[in-house]
Amino acid sequence: MKGAPRLEIDLAKIHHNVRSLVSRLATVGISVTGVTKAALGSAEIADTFLRGGVAGIGDSRIENIEKMRRAPVAAHMTLLRSPMLSQASGVAMHADVSFNTELDVIAALSAAARKIGRTHGVVLMVELGDLREGIMPGDLEAFVHAVLRLPNIAVKGIGANLACLSGTSPDATNMAELTALADSIDVTCGLTLGIVSGGNSANLEWALDRPDTGRINNLRLGESLLFGREALHRKAIDGLHTDAITLVAEVIESKLKPSLPWGAIAQNAFGETPRARDRGAVSQAILAVGRQDTDPCGLVPPAGIDILGASSDHLIVDTGRRRVSVGDEISFAINYSALLRAMSSPFVSQMFTRQTKPYSLVARPAAE
Secondary structure: OOOOOEEEEEHHHHHHHHHHHHHHHHOOOOEEEEEOHHHOOOHHHHHHHHHOOOOEEEEOOHHHHHHHHHOOOOOOEEEOOOOOHHHHHHHHHHOOEEEEOOHHHHHHHHHHHHHHOOOEEEEEEEOOOOOOOOEOHHHHHHHHHHHHOOOOEEEEEEEEOOOOOOOOOOOHHHHHHHHHHHHHHHHHHOOOOOEEEEEOHHHHHHHOOOOOOOOOOEEEEOHHHHHOEOOOOOOEOOOOOOOOEEEEEEEEEEEEEEOOOOOOOOOOOOOOOOOOOOOOEEEEEEEOOOOOOOOHHHEEOOOOOEEEEEOOOOEEEEOOOOOOOOOOEEEEEEOHHHHHHHHHOOOOEEEEEEOOEEEEEOOOOOOO
């Protein structure tokens, strides 16, 4: 038996997406760092990214990078989230490069790298308006000079992150500012920055819509490679697969039930007061997957099936005219948020396929 709930991941489709975007971006001088954080550092997905032509692998968790090193995944590894001071030794040991915004952290990386006889690369993140991580542009020059005084640290470049927290879109203005900052740092600090990382999948419309991208020569892509969509409006990208990953869940109850609850209505288990509408009697099915396993708001059911709600361990659907039985499976399209949570759940297995043939099956947790 395949086991459910499970993610079915078509590596052939992902490989196609990677090759296509790597090729398109290469025409404007931009390389791709394949981001594996939504895949929990999956070695299979990292390998697919690399076979598709990415320049290296990036992840936000050093634990995922360590996992890929053990697999082993042979790649240049970048830690995308600013390192924790408590993990400086592990970052210096396992990551080739890390993105940074705090001098105290880089000093700790310097000490850790010096202790093990390595040189650790840093990319300095600049704040361009999204108000997540980043050094304020006016402070960047002094910051670079301070970093250059630290031993066993190499300033590899600068970068920016947009559209993750506040939804600030990459555009000609903020990308030109990043280019200008790179040019200025080269002159004032005597450097030639090798990496100017403009952002993530939200940058694709900007990058693919112009012949001149300035100094921007790298993007960090995860969502677009996995789902074939840009990250500003979730529009499908021409020529890419949007159905490479599905979530499959098993039916554990199937009954005709009223659509309105009865009795005094208070908050549910998540502090919400649900508002149901009267749909009459519905063919209701319960699937053995819930909020502990995925983001129900990120699931797209098959045509004719509606999601009614979810608790920790149950997904409730109206199957309409479709009759389902206990033991049947239903496949859902998913988004980035649903994948992120599903990959992190120990109760959701992953089945990798390539051209419809089984590639690898991660064992399900043993029954208690």
